[in-house]
Amino acid sequence: MSSLPKIIDATEVKFCQIAPKALNYQSERGFALQILANNEYLARVAKENPISLQQAITSVASIGLSLNPAERQAYLITRNIKVAQNQWQSRVFLEPSYMGLAKLATDSGSISWVQANLVYANDTFVDNGPGERPTHTYNAFAKKDQRGDFVGVYCVAKTHEGDYLTNIMPEDEVLSIRDRSEAWKSFKSGKAKTGGPWQTDFGEQAKKTVIRRAFKTWPRTNLARMAEAVHLSNENEGFEPILTSPQIKDYTAEQKRYFDQLISQSSALRMLAFQKSLDDSTFTNLYHSFEKGQKGKYQRAVDELLKSGEQQSQQIIADFTATATSDDPDGILEIYNELSLEEFDFIASRLPAEINLVIDGVINQRPGALSQQ
Template sequence: MSNIVKQPRDIIASAKARFEAVEGNKLSFQKEAGFALQILQKNAFLAKTNPESIKNAIINCALTGLTLNPVLKLAYLVPRKGECILDPSYMGLIKVLTDAGSVKNIYAEVVYEHDYFYIEQGTNPKIDHKPEVTGDRGRKIGVYAVAFLLQGGYQFEFMRADQVNAIKSRSEMGKKNDGSWKTDEDEMWKKTVVKRLYKYLPKSEISEAVVNALQLDNQNNGIDFEAERAARAKSNASALFDEHEDVTEQQALEEAQEEAAA
């Protein structure tokens, strides 16, 4: 058995064939390889993760349509328990949903106590939000996301601060008020409500489109479109939007450092 350690450039290059074989893929492998190499060169912990997981994470860029371009901030490569994973941002989740073709657009906003905010449920649900722009907005009291549907109309979801904090408390970095929960808390609140909103969007078209983009359940063995795996793939596609513990580049790096020091 060879003891030669593969270099990041070689690991990335090994993903090319499967990356380019993804049906409907619009991403350039050359560009994504360049982004991935920059990320690995800057993050020693990430570069030491399972080479196969790095390869599969890059392939998952093609499967999801989410670029690693740091300017767009749609997704990140992060280390997690010795594996490299593709972690979509809240903007990345929105892109996946809009690309799926059942919604025109989605946006999310955090609500502060000094904003004007009115929400009405029942048979005529609506939100009226006018952010305070002249002074201190006060503390965060909630967050909402609105999806505009192709067939007309909209669907929205609102979460109170206590509901978001309940999700936050289930995250290791959230418990410590560290990582992105500390540095980009508004973005984490938006990501949380977008995941919740997904559960209430039309699924007749969107579920199949997301499944085709997020064949993530068999990462270690590559792209698999066999019929018997469809149910699991669909479940895992939906799981991307579940309120599971969020992992970001910064917090995952900190977790890796803690593991290395243990």
């Protein structure tokens, strides 16, 4: 069995090829050996699975987060992997921290800063709407139990244009993420003695969770390292990474023209249909495509259109359902004629199959009554 220094040294060439200039191999090697020396179990797993340790060290280079304990950007952890039926193996992994993810986001140039905070029952929290920073007031010197129970977490990112991007996760959403964690599930089922970081560092995990979600709403610059860190963090949690690390895609000139047209025409239902037709990252790019100084105004307009579009959609669905179930073909045609083909197709995709059958029957029987836009 090779010694830990020799295991790590096998990564030096690749490390130096892919690491950012600010990350020094010899320094990270020293931090890794220090961490392993202070954690007997981690060291044993590293010796039993040297490739996993090498992959973790290589991840340090590819993501660009230091193992320096003083900076708390990333950690070496162990995780059990299922290698065969009823057979598990412990391996070493790199785990980015909340502060590490925040550093990657700001280093990429995507945002100027990001901050995440927990909210408790006795705090005062007000969401001031799109583009505005929320108001969160509390006694910073109060003891934890004086602030009441945990009720949620939020993060605020400031863009270089001066806009604020806020993401809020209430308690039930945070706990839903925690409950999907493999470490937590093992703990709750009695297979593990602890619930991992969700038990020992709940606040850190909650902050990291909201940043992972917020990541997909931030302007797309050079976020490759951030995307990889989010992917790695999701893997360590044990759930599908696509939830918070979508593929980064650009928009076409035609999509941009249509997007701007929908805003100028205040087409709420079409804007909602357009949003649902795109992957999250493409729409996010469009959402951040406005010129400096105009971004906040137009983003608020888009937010209002989407909100109004959702309300209109729900009302039209209710009207179609009521007319279809009460055998009112004239009512069905009246609603239909008020919609464009694009809007109708979108609404139809949200209707139950049996309602669509009734509507299609009316439309096919009385084509002369239709005057689609």
